Amino acid sequence: MSVLSRLFRPRPNPRDALRPLWHRVVEIAREKEWYARHRVADTVAGRFDMITAVLSMVLVRMESDPDLVAPSVYLTELFVEDMDGQLREAGVGDVVVGKHIGRQMSVLGGRLGAYREGLEQGDGVLSEAVSRNISLLEPSGSAALAAALRKLAQDIAATDPQELLAGNIAR
Secondary structure, eight states: OOHHHHHHSOOOOGGGGGHHHHHHHHHHHTOHHHHHTSOBOOSHHHHHHHHHHHHHHHHHHHHTSHHHHHHHHHHHHHHHHHHHHHHHHTTOOHHHHHHHHHHHHHHHHHHHHHHHHHHHHOHHHHHHHHHHHSOBSSGGGHHHHHHHHHHHHHHHHTSOHHHHHTTOOOO
């Protein structure tokens, strides 16, 4: 292989290895249980809330393992890429897409902190984070939803790191 062909060949995108995990995050966030049993609003906002909740559970797990910290950055980039595409499909123009993405990243960061704290400090704190951050049809259901998210976090924590990266989260 010539030097030029090696120099100019496309490099693999490191995010591609995390796509199965991103797709699994979205798949879990779309499970009917969240909307039927736990009464998350089945709206664009409610679905975004569940994607950020599930993604937060995965990111909390990834930040606890030094080998998963770097891949967590790529997973977050896939979130941005997907949200960018969703906004453009919804008709948001190029001029303001960046502002929307910035707000969504800020929301994700805030929720990640709130869910991390809730997972560390107990059910009451997690339930409070859920009631603040997820659009519920019945606000009194935040404790049950928090328990379901805690169970999800435990499932994710029990997942082998390589299996997690491959998107294999048992439920």
